[in-house]
Amino acid sequence: MKKALSILLSAATAVTMLTGFGTSVFAEDSSAALKIAIVSSPSGVDDGSFNQNNYEGILDFIDANPDSTVTPVKEETGDTAAAVQAVADIVADYDVIVCCGFQFAGIGTIAEENPEVDFVLVDSYPTNEDGEETAYDNVYAMQFKEQESGFCAGIAAALETKTGKVAVVNGIAYPSNVNYQYGFMSGVNYAVKNYDAKAEIVELPSYAGTDVTGANVGGNYIGTFSDEATGKVVGKALIDEGVDIMFVAAGASGNGVFTAAKEAEGVFVIGCDVDQYNDGVNGDSNIMLTSALKIMDKNVELQLNNVKDGSFKGENALLGADTDSTGYVSDPERCQLSEDTISKIDEAFAKVKSGEIVPAANFNEMTPDNFTGL
Structure with a gap:
């Protein structure tokens, strides 16, 4: 692992600054600490792959902002309802919550009810209480090609x-x-x-x-x-x-x-x-x-920097080769x-x-036997 898990920091004093929906005033104080949680699948943040790469993005941010803290939360079942509940259980305690995986799509209602908390959602776009894909001002959701x-x-x-x-x-x-x-x-x-x-x-x-x-x-x-x-x-x-x-x-x-x-x-x-x-x-x-x-770590780190400097903006982003992702x-x-x-x-x-070649994907209406550029 790029950084030893022993650098994991326990909760430290942090001031949660409240403003309008989905925005923060961290820009007014560049030294303000962020209290961050990362909620992952049962394989945890030391899985050597997906979860760990997201975690390393947070660790990179903390290297540059040592007053900030991170707490890993491992949802033990992988069940979608349990994943959303794991976020609901901790939402009041953190400034930013990084959610790793498709099973966290249902956090939309939590985000809407907690506009003072910023969310980074990886591998899914948030859905509302009716299960419909929705964009929120305080959720930067990234999917990848x-x-x-x-x-x-x-x-x-x-x-x-x-x-x-x-x-x-x-x-x-x-x-x-x-x-x-x-x-x-x-x-x-x-x-x-x-x-x-x-x-x-x-x-x-x-x-x-x-x-x-x-x-x-x-x-x-x-x-x-x-x-x-x-x-x-x-x-x-x-x-x-x-x-x-x-x-x-x-x-x-x-x-x-x-x-x-x-x-x-x-x-x-x-x-x-x-x-x-x-x-x-x-x-x-x-x-x-x-x-x-x-490339999840750099994109997670970027969003944490955006939270810190006050430029964080909710978006449902699709990242690929054009952004070196x-x-x-x-x-x-x-x-x-x-x-x-x-x-x-x-x-x-x-x-x-x-764009000359577009490989098949789950929902791009192409197959591995019939895709653009084959």
Whole structure:
């Protein structure tokens, strides 16, 4: 982890300044401390992936503003109602609450009833009491074009596989996870068509995912972000099918997939959300081929700075390559991709950035077999 959890600060004296709906007067006192909470899924802020990257954005802010504090709150079930209740239970105690995951979409009513508190919502847009997507002046909600990063992972897998069989392993079929899946599949198909790659995507029917609309999206879904044992089972089953590269977007459950890969021969994984190269260490070798990136930490830190200086503004934002919020690890010290593969990914990703290529996503009305630019 970029910063040891031991720097976690206990609650310190902080003055909550109240003004109009969704705005603060921190701009009047640049030294004002923020009391911050981060509410996460059961895998917690040390999951080495999604939650941890959001937490690191807060830690970066605190490094520059040491009077501010952060308290991690782990919602133990992953249930959407429980997630919203976890936020309601603490809302009176904090200036800013960072909510990590699709399961926190229902915080809209809490935000409306607590205009003096600012919220940063990651991977979802807030909904009102009727379940309708709504924008609030005190909620900056960010979703990402995960399909763009997944697209890079798919090209990497298709070009580097030795067996010709690749797969994507996910946690729960939330939109962000399905975006990764469809993006990966799009990348594989693009490499097969445009770079003469020899690769097929392996899916285990017994682990097919069901998205938030109830649609079967296929793939390989563990069903949770915090079950390493099942992650290992799924990983081993795919390896037994001949898969030698797996893109893993499964939070802490993905650690089990990593273990399966480490116990096999010639199997690699692609990390997700953050650079997971260190997690790939396996004796004197490393199983991490590269990592698909979703730049959450810098965007969380930016919003905390906006709260502090009084420029915070509610928005439902969609972040992607055009704001350098998606991508992959190409540093030769942190990946094991060939120069030729990196060149081809960069060539294709430039077209993603320009809009010439638009990979399939959960709800963009395209499929991995039929997307813009294929």
